[in-house]
């Protein structure tokens with residue numbers, strides 16, 4: 001894109017057509033003051049649109065709603081933090097988090113941080129992997145879990161054991177947790193016009209408990225001293241302040257709601273609400289007492305601002321008889337108190353049992369409701385989307401009763417059913433009776449699901465009753481089950497895990513330890529000893545290791561912990577692809593070639609297989625992809641290429657007489673992966689990356705990779721075999 005293109009944009013849409021977002025640190029975020037439709041349809045924006053599409057594809061920019069970028073900014077991310085993004089797909093906030101941890105990175109140096117990006121839906125995980133791949137990071141793990149049950153991988157029996165004399169983590173704990181939960185989405189109404197027709201209060205009511213459960217799990221996994229950001233793109237208090245109030249009630253003095261009014265001062269925000277009503281099928285209820293008897297199982301006490309009714313509904317009972325008696329009065333299907341005993345993960349909790357009232361006023365400051373510390377970003381303040389954000393700070397470990405509460409609700413709602421509530425329930429097509437029947441069906445399906453879950457897991461169930469209306473069983477945390485099986489040396493466990501992975505379409509993660517192959521790679525590419533490969537290479541295939549991925553030390557430690565606890569974490573993607581097995585018959589002595597994604601990490605430590613090309617020859621390579629040695633403009637380069645042993649190599653753009661060491665450590669160095677064939681040099685760079693280099697480095701405008709044949713599988717090396 002040229003300055004002429006930019007002038008055309010401001011001629012058409014005014015001087016502030018593209019302007020920086022003042023509240024975003026470091027001028028890194030910009031706002032486009034025209035619509036997506038205008039962007040697609042306006043002639044003057046054509047080349048700007050192309051530029052955006054292309055830069056997004058290669059990972060230089062991310063396009064998203066401005067307000068959606070706010071939540072990660074309140075996490076106070078540091079380069080050595082462990083970060084969990086609980087509901088991460090499609091990954092725009094994950095990308096931001098990754099940018100933050102890599103911000104001060106020098107070439108070849110990895111931050112100590114780790115990001116786990118999780119999503120419940122496998123297909124959404126694929127999208128997440130695709131979108132974060134652009135970052136080429138070794139510090140990311142993409143996982144596929146219901147966030148309500150995200151495993152803690154605890155090796156410690158109790159809290160005191162976690163830190164006692166251990167150098168490596170004994171349990172998963174995070175410095176930052178981003179809890180950007182699924183919600184009814186009314187905050188997107190400006191750009192998503194269909195939302196006007198689709199939205200109804202049942203959607204929000206249907207999400208409330210799932211949101212509480214996910215966020216409570218987030219708090220349980222948060223380190224003491226860490227921050228958790230809870231956010232939604234909804235303005236519905238049932239999904240926002242009501243959830244935060246319930247979190248404060250359940251976690252008592254272990255968690256505080258932070259006043260962050262002095263952070264991002266330029267961001268216009270409004271305080272959280274302290275009063276609201278709950279709508280159910282068109283009727284407004286002020287307190288839970290107003291809810292008709294037959295709706296009390298759907299409209300929960302915690303949805304109301306009144307601490308009294310919610311307190312009654314959710315007090316932690318240590319006396320199980322009282323609990324049971326209470327639960328029978330409370331509700332038939334939805335009652336979180338109903339399950340009389342829970343075996344949940346209590347790693348990282350203190351041993352005192354609190355009978356404290358879960359009234360959120362215990363978190364209040366003066367007479368002001370603490371909920372005013374929540375932030376509401378409304379569309380008309382900054383001409384954008386709406387977002388709700390609350391920043392929580394963990395002060396002490398949850399005590400046993402609070403953990404008990406977390407575990408107890410873990411299996412109550414299956415996400416698919418809750419999402420089903422939103423997706424299947426269409427108000428315009430459903431009669432009130434159908435709506436009611438439908439919701440009851442979902443609730444009972446949820447209970448059936450629970451039964452099925454435990455039957456499938458073949459657990460020994462104490463106190464089990466076949467009465468569908470009063471499920472009284474020992475609820476085992478699936479994590480604990482898998483761990484105990486591993487410890488007892490059950491060999492069928494590994495098979496079960498493999499089956500589980502296969503069912504999910506996920507291959508297990510295996511450390512790549514083939515010393516002979518590693519030595520061969522190290523010697524072929526001249527990789528310096530200071531670039532640690534030991535324990536940092538993993539693969540996903542048991543036979544033949546087609547691709548080898550590079551992982552950071554933090555990811556390595558986590559994978560080791562995960563192995564020790566019987567692979568509780570289901571890993572969809574990990575690390576950055578660094579080496580790929582090739583099928584070339586050119587007589588190459590190394591079975592692996594470099595991947596362009598891993599090049600920037602490895603290049604500063606490579607001492608062999610590097611060629612330096614003049615701008616003319618570099619451009620020629622990018623443009624034609626395959627060039628005969630004799631056809632390079634610089635005959636010296638052609639000779640050097642020809643005298644190199646066949647196989648993978650790196651070609652560096654070299655202007656003038658640069659020192660090889662300074663080139664390697666200079667972040668502005670441009671290098672590409674190539675293949676030295678029998679008589680040609682072949683480029684192994686994806687079409688978008690070539691396009692970017694050609695257009696923005698060499699100003700080569702007419703490049704259209706769409707027209708190229710046989711270029712789709714450039715990574716497959718078909719063209720050089």
Ligand SMILES: C[S@@+](CC[C@H](N)C(=O)[O-])C[C@H]1O[C@@H](n2cnc3c(N)ncnc32)[C@H](O)[C@@H]1O
Nearest residue numbers: 087088089090091092093120146147180182415
């Ligand atoms: C609001 S979107 C997240 C947007 C994302 N944070 C971003 O910035 O790109 C909510 C996500 O939660 C996922 N989800 C729904 N239920 C879930 C659950 N129980 N556990 C984990 N993820 C869940 C959905 O698949 C969806 O991708």
